[in-house]
Amino acid sequence: xxxxxxxxxxxxxxxxxxxxxxxxxxxxxxxxxxxxxxxxxxxxxxxxxxxxxxxxxxxxxxxxxxxxxxxxxxxxxxxxxxxxxxxxxxxxxxxxxxxxxxxxxxxxxxxxxxxxxxxxxxxxxxxxxxxxxxxxxxxxxxxxxxxxxxxxxxxxxxxxxxxxxxxxxxxxxxxxxxxxxxxxxxxxxxxxxxxxxxxxxxxxxxxxxxxxxxxxxxxxxxxxxxxxxxxxxxxxxxxxxxxxxxxxxxxxxxxxxxxxxxxxxxxxxxxxxxxxxxxxxxxxxxxxxxxxxxxxxxxxxxxxxxxxxxxxxxxxxxxxxxxxxxxxxxxxxxxxxxxxxxxxxxxxxxxxxxxxxxxxxxxxxxxxxxxxxxxxxxxxxxxxxxxxxxxxxxxxxxxxxxxxxxxxxxxxxxxxxxxxxxxxxxxxxxxxxxxxxxxxxxxxxxxxxxxxxxxxxx
Numbered sequence: 001x002x003x004x005x006x007x008x009x010x011x012x013x014x015x016x017x018x019x020x021x022x023x024x025x026x027x028x029x030x031x032x033x034x035x036x037x038x039x040x041x042x043x044x045x046x047x048x049x050x051x052x053x054x055x056x057x058x059x060x061x062x063x064x065x066x067x068x069x070x071x072x073x074x075x076x077x078x079x080x081x082x083x084x085x086x087x088x089x090x091x092x093x094x095x096x097x098x099x100x101x102x103x104x105x106x107x108x109x110x111x112x113x114x115x116x117x118x119x120x121x122x123x124x125x126x127x128x129x130x131x132x133x134x135x136x137x138x139x140x141x142x143x144x145x146x147x148x149x150x151x152x153x154x155x156x157x158x159x160x161x162x163x164x165x166x167x168x169x170x171x172x173x174x175x176x177x178x179x180x181x182x183x184x185x186x187x188x189x190x191x192x193x194x195x196x197x198x199x200x201x202x203x204x205x206x207x208x209x210x211x212x213x214x215x216x217x218x219x220x221x222x223x224x225x226x227x228x229x230x231x232x233x234x235x236x237x238x239x240x241x242x243x244x245x246x247x248x249x250x251x252x253x254x255x256x257x258x259x260x261x262x263x264x265x266x267x268x269x270x271x272x273x274x275x276x277x278x279x280x281x282x283x284x285x286x287x288x289x290x291x292x293x294x295x296x297x298x299x300x301x302x303x304x305x306x307x308x309x310x311x312x313x314x315x316x317x318x319x320x321x322x323x324x325x326x327x328x329x330x331x332x333x334x335x336x337x338x339x340x341x342x343x344x345x346x347x348x349x350x351x352x353x354x355x356x357x358x359x360x361x362x363x364x365x366x367x368x369x370x371x372x373x374x375x376x377x378x379x380x381x382x383x384x385x386x387x388x389x390x391x392x393x394x395x396x397x398x399x400x401x402x403x404x405x406x407x408x409x410x411x412x413x414x415x416x417x418x419x420x421x422x423x424x425x426x427x428x429x430x431x432x433x434x435x436x437x438x439x440x441x442x443x444x445x446x447x448x449x450x451x452x453x454x455x456x457x458x
Contacts, residue, residue, distance in 0.1 A: 008297060008304040013311050017293040019157035023164040024285030030171055031278030032340060034193060037175050038186035039341035045271045047186030050126030052274035053113070054191060056253040057127075058134045061100045063250035065093055065142030067242035070375055072149030073295050075238065079216045081230040086146070088235050092243075093142040100138050104131060117258050130191035137198055144202035147209040152292050159208040167201035241380035245387045252394055252420075256413050259398040263409030265349075272350040272410060275340050279326060279354065283319045283361040287368035290315060294372035302373065302436060312369045319361035327355035353414045363421045370428040373435050382431035390424040 038047050068089050076082045102108060109131070113124040144163070151159050174196040178189045260269040294308050325331045332354070336347040371383050394416040401412030 008307050010307060010311060013293065013297065013307060016155070016157055016297060017290060017311075019161040020152070020289035020292060021286060022161045023157075024289045025282060026161070026164045026168050028278065028282035028285045030168060030194070030197065031274065031281060033168075033171065033175070034190040035275050035278055036339060036341050037179055037193070038190050041179070041186035041189060044186060044341070045267060045346075046123055047126060047190075048274055049267065049270035050123050050185075050187040051130050051190040052270065052277075053117075053119070053123070053127045053257055054130035054134060054187065055194075055274070056257050057103070057112070057131055058100070058137055060247075060250045060254050061103060062096055062138035062141050063246035064243040065089075065096055065138060066145060066246045066250075067239065068092070068142055069145040069149040069152070069292060070242060070295060071235070071239050072146050073153045073292055074149075074375060075230060075235065076150055076153060076216075077230075078219065082150070082213065082216055084230055084232060084235060088232065088239070089142060089146045093139050096138045096142065097135075100135055104128075104135060117254075117261050119261060126185055126187045129185065130187040133188060133191040133195050137195060140195075140198040140202040144198070144205040147205040149292075150209050150212055151205070152296055154212050156208065156212070160205075163201050163204045163208060166204045167197040170200040171197035238378060238380060241384040242375075245380075245384045248384070248387045248391045252391055255391075255395055256398065256416075259402050260409035260413060263402045263412060264406060265408050265410075268346065268349055269409035269413070272342070272346055272353075273413070275336070275342065275350060276353060276357075276410070276414075278340075279335070280323075280357060280360060283323045284364045286315050286319045286361065287312075287365040290365065291368040291372050294369060295375050298372065298376045300376075302376065305373070305436065308372075309369065312365055316362040316365035319365065320359060323361050324358050327351065327358060349410075353410050356411075356414045357418070360418065360421065363418070363425060367421065367425050367428070370425065370432045373432055374428070377435040377438075379431060379435050382428060386424040386427040389427045390420040392420075393423045394420040 034051070035048060038044060038051055041047060072085055072089075076085050103112070106128070109128050110124065113119045113127055114121060119127065148160050148163075151157070171193045175189065175193040178184060178192055182189065184192070256273070257270070260266060260273060263269060290312055294312070297304055298308060326335055332351055333347065336342045336350055337344065340347075342350065367386075374380060374382055397416035397419050398412050401407040401415065402409065405412075407415075
């Protein structure tokens, strides 16, 4: 274990961040892989739309568990805090899994997909079949994100990347088998691959965290007073805003799907939206990976803020430049027609929305860095308010675009995303600068223990 130095270098930040970015890139690539598999099976337009909707529904339901990675990264420092966080995480995962089961009851599912969203029954049936296979996914995602946070806090970022490689291997093998030897619909094949991958990664993550847990169990905290112990009240006050944030943020995707189904060229918009999301996620991953890096390396009083800020700015500019290649260069034809296997008409249809999103990676980098500082200083409620504003702006812009201006669905969606993200960044400016002036109090549970972060990336 390497102790965090007083002066953090860009090289150390890069070594810590790179395996996490590799992890997110692999997870982003899985979306393109699944879309490519589905696109090569019969009736790709309907199956792409159904799988995209099933994924959105599952992601929304599992949203409360997604921030377990930030919670365990920030709060687990000893065996006692690990046990409390594990019990908290277990209860949360169980509740989310039960909700997923209720949503999959046919009367409830049909109410959501056919009555509320207005899907054709053909796509609704495919969506249900895919969603049913995804039932274990909320458990697997919550379980592995909890242990990922512990791995990151202890500098084992390479282990996180290794776990994701195992996930992709499981997905690839199951995808090849289903593609070659089954006659299942494409949406079901995609869901089966995803389920196999996340379950395998969850189990591998727990195995890789085992040495850290043994070390925590053996370590004696001789100088910890009762006032310094992490309590369930601390966990709840820290986590509840983050859970609400994820719930609101991932509520954006079902809302967008709803408006896409109501707008002009609805089938085309629903078909290309998963491809846009998968491509965009590859570049938003730079911000997502840096979010956990910043939480781990900022220090209890934001000592390393300037170095991390500069690193984030460079990453943001790099992502904009790379993303632009997919909208404004011949690489777009190669990616959308050859890799994503879209038909020529869908490839032409998707190009302009991608071009409009060129500055989204930079906006996302700014937003995730703001969130990192606020999480590090335990001011998580501000993040919830900013996400609520993001959500409200997206609903308003899409509603006006679809129902007033009769816009094509996917064009309304990308416009709404940009405006919503600008609103969220603006909303966090004041709490962000306030957190920099008044960092986390030293008497907060575990406040002074950030200097034990590993930066070796091992």
